Amino acid sequence: MYMYLPIALSSVNYLLIIGLGLAVGLLSGLFGVGGGFLMTPLLMMAGIPPTIAAATDANQIVAASASGTYAHWKLGNVDFKMGLFLLIGGFLGGAVGVQIIKILRASGGADFLIKMTYVVMLGVVGTFMFFESLHAMRKNKNSGTAKARSVAPAEKKKGFFAMLPLQTYFEKSGVTHSALVPLFLGTFVGILAAIMGVGGGFLMVPVMIYMLRMPMHVVVGTSLFQIMFTCVEVTFLQAYSNHTVDFLLALLLLIGSVFGAQIGTRLSKKLHGEQLKILLAIIVLAVTVKIVLELVMEPSMLLAVQGGH
């Protein structure tokens, strides 16, 4: 029942870890998020040191997102063109974000800023998605148009975006944007993701829905495609520079997560777009509440190992 992890220097119940992978993989396939904002705290609760938990999580997200990307690609739900622009922006933003964190750490108080960024971003995104989805569900119910495979919000009020150069039609998503828009948004999410130390799926998904106005089901597949590449980069860098990737732990997690991602993908076909959004919003808000409670309540231990957030 137990497996010793050579990098985490810890012994874990492997059924528990596979179960965690399955649960988070399911969310990944369902919502197009990597699940890092859930998995890392869960692994820490299982006794894994924070730095190892974060880096190894990126490794297992590679598997879960590869599995999810494949499933969504076969369903025709991946906009590779949009994903590529977002990816380039994400890499640029990630590099800028790492530099910002270096400056913040040198000046002190980085941990406080990271936590507050978490709370504000998760809180804003979660609240907005929750009320927007609720509103849309009521509207659909009232108008009797409940067959709500999520449809892109009408392309209106594009205003400033429409005036930008390099206007490109993204066939799979059925939207037209300047190529600069996904590049800029990818950079913005990349910066925040690097500061917060997460893949950024829970930020990228709302950006795609509300700012790029992509259909929900294309959003999930495209987000997974982008997350896969981001986490490949993070896994390699963490393994190479910090020796913090525990491959055995990642293996246990990915056994669960790749199956979870497949189940999640199939489940997502059975749920309406608004239902998916409101579920994700509830999870994001629950994580926000947990972080706020951790911030205001006295911890049981006043010492912590060095490293991690």
Place this chain on the structure above:
Amino acid sequence: MLNKTMHETRTTLLLTGLALLSLFFSRPAQALTCRVSPDKVPIGLNYHGATLAVSGENKAGDDMIIRITNDKGEAHYKYIGKAGGLVWMKKGDVSFTNVPGVYLLFSSGDLEHLLGSEERQANQIGYDAMKEAAEMETGSPELQGASPRWKDEFIRFKEKQKLYAIHPGAVTRQHGRDSDTYQLEVAWPYQAGPGTYSVEAMAVRDGKVVEREQTRFTVQQAGVVKQLSGLAFNNASIYGIMAVLIAIFAGFAVGMIFRKGGGGAH
């Protein structure tokens, strides 16, 4: 005259012989011994700690204290405090020096009854003695002058990790005619990393440590655990590429299996 000299020589030889005999018989009936089994603990794939058996002989009637520890060193942490009077955050660094990584203490009775405070201090037995020897270092002004509280916090932290513990009454003794034997079963925590650890047996009589004996055991990685650890630290780029490729392969493979299973059609 000659007779007298011979008599004196005989007497001297006799006395020397008697003295040697008395020296031989005046040795303790049984010197303190200490054994640990196993003396090599392999960390394999299914490792979840180990059970160590510590045993030996001691002079009849003596109480026993067993201390399992490793070399003293430094321990570095972040301390958590309230920022802006509102939220709990990691605020700065704090280090403890002259502290062991592992400190497990077992005895045949209550430590306070077996040894007085000074004797415990002199023999580094118990948390109070350890705290006295430990030093706290921090650059944070708010921690200055509060070292007793933070040393307590350090011990609490180590206890939670199962690396520090005190178990009074855990050592059992069996009384023999001339000597006693003692036994101790130790649940060795998996949290203790690879290294060499010392097992020190101390015999206690009339409130004093009167005898001590020491042995060692090693904990080392073996098999797949050792190979993966070596690869991660010595060939980090290959390890990183392997981790990424296996994850991608596993992801796509499962994706294809599910699709073949018929679940993934449009």
